[in-house]
Every structure is written in C-alpha cells, then in structure tokens.
Amino acid sequence: xxxxxxxxxxxxxxxxxxxxxxxxxxxxxxxxxxxxxxxxxxxxxxxxxxxxxxxxxxxxxxxxxxxxxxxxxxxxxxxxxxxxxxxxxxxxxxxxxxxxxxxxxxxxxxxxxxx
Numbered sequence: 330x331x332x333x334x335x336x337x338x339x340x341x342x343x344x345x346x347x348x349x350x351x352x353x354x355x356x357x358x359x360x361x362x363x364x365x366x367x368x369x370x371x372x373x374x375x376x377x378x379x380x381x382x383x384x385x386x387x388x389x390x391x392x393x394x395x396x397x398x399x400x401x402x403x404x405x406x407x408x409x410x411x412x413x414x415x416x417x418x419x420x421x422x423x424x425x426x427x428x429x430x431x432x433x434x435x436x437x438x439x440x441x442x443x444x
Contacts, residue, residue, distance in 0.1 A: 335392045337435045338385035342368035345382055348431055349373055352409030355380065391436030395443045402439050403427045
C-alpha cells in the first residue's frame with residue numbers, strides 16, 4: 330500500500346485533466362465534482378502510480394514521473410502546449426530527463442530515473 334502521493338493544485342481541474350491526459354499520457358482513474366459540476370478532486374494514473382489533482386492555486390516543488398522514452402515524451406508534451414523549462418539532458422546519475430510547466434503553471438519533471 331502506498332503512503333506518499335503526488336498532488337498538484339489547479340484553478341481549473343477539468344482543464345488540467347484534459348491537458349495531462351493528452352500531453353503526458355496519464356489515464357483518468359477517478360473524479361469528484363461539486364454540486365455545480367466543478368471538479369474538486371481527481372486521480373490520474375501514470376503507469377501504476379497515482380497523481381492527485383485538487384482545486385486551488387498551482388505551486389510547489391513539482392512532480393517527477395519516470396518514463397521509458399523521455400525524448401518522445403518531451404516532443405509530444407511540447408507539441409501539446411507544455412512550456413519546456415529544462416531541455417532534454419543526460420544527468421550524472423544516469424537519467425535522461427526534461428522539465429516543463431503545464432498551462433496552469435505547475436512544474437513537471439520526466440525522465441528515466443527510477444529510485
């Protein structure tokens with residue numbers, strides 16, 4: 330059972346779900362809306378891992394997701410509108426990675442490093 334979950338806050342969770350599933354290939358696991366139909370909480374799957382989204386202001390240190398092909402992932406994310414903040418680079422610890430911001434300002438890191 331997991332004890333730590335990644336969480337990102339968004340002023341518009343539905344727009345975040347649309348972008349993250351399209352640009353990064355995450356899959357929708359669960360979504361909770363208020364009485365007005367506004368997404369308050371959602372859970373996305375990245376492989377077998379869970380990322381939670383909540384209503385609120387973006388920020389924080391960012392989220393790292395391990396991927397098998399960071400080059401293809403980078404190109405797809407950029408084409409979908411992600412703003413690349415760190416280009417693809419080979420790291421001294423053996424990972425190939427990049428960083429980007431989604432349209433609502435949260436930082437995402439993708440690479441081959443798997444602790």
